[in-house]
Amino acid sequence: MNYSKKINWTFAAAITVSISWLIGDIFVAGFDPDPADYELFSKTYADQVDVEFATLMLEGSTPRLMFGALIGALTAPLLIPASWLVFQFFRDRKKWYAIATYWVLLTGAILSPLGHAGFFYVGEIYKAIYNTEASSHLYLLETGKSFMRMLNIAWGAAIGVLAIGWITFAVCILLKKTLLPRWMAVITPFILTLFIIPMKELLPLPYSGWVGGAIFNISYLIFFSLLLFFFRKKLLKRLYR
16 A cells, blocks of 8 residues: 555544544533532532542433443544554654654553543443442442542543653644644644633533533544644655655
8 A cells, every 4th residue: 555545544544533532422421410410429429439420421321321432442443543644744753752752642542442431331330329229339339439440540541641642742843843833733632622621611511511521532533634634735745755
């Protein structure tokens, strides 16, 4: 496969996985409940649970949460060519910072599916607590703590690694180490996320929940769409050098 076709296919992969994860996030975590509406967690068990997470997915049906978890996890391999696509925008791909950024982003991509899928199990366990007799809550609360610990480790590791990779890429853009203009540093996913977060508070339900659940992948979709429509030709010019 020649370079031009590789670029086209990796753009297709990047846009597809961005849309898939955006949909997945909305389905698995796109809620904006008021914890006060669920006194079992906000009062009775407030000292035993993360109230925000315990109430986040109570309104989600099992099929909805499962679909949201699976569409992200099953399309995750497309994050690998998407990471390679970002690597192509470095002016000199043999430099240590280009190679390091690529491998950090790739590592974050590999870590992401487990963290994403973990939301399903957390949602289901707290739904079980909310809908069962108090006599079974002690065991289920302990299980919920374990699921939350797993989610925090898996998702925290993925987000932490991706943050390092995207911040590094943004710095490389600012230092003119890439083919992108400096203003694109603000549109890199992690930085753009910081600007989208306040939008959640301005939106009515259910859109506030959708944006809150899918912030990072909204940023991904915007970023890769801009690369496709405005900077794809810069990569293809390499064919004629």
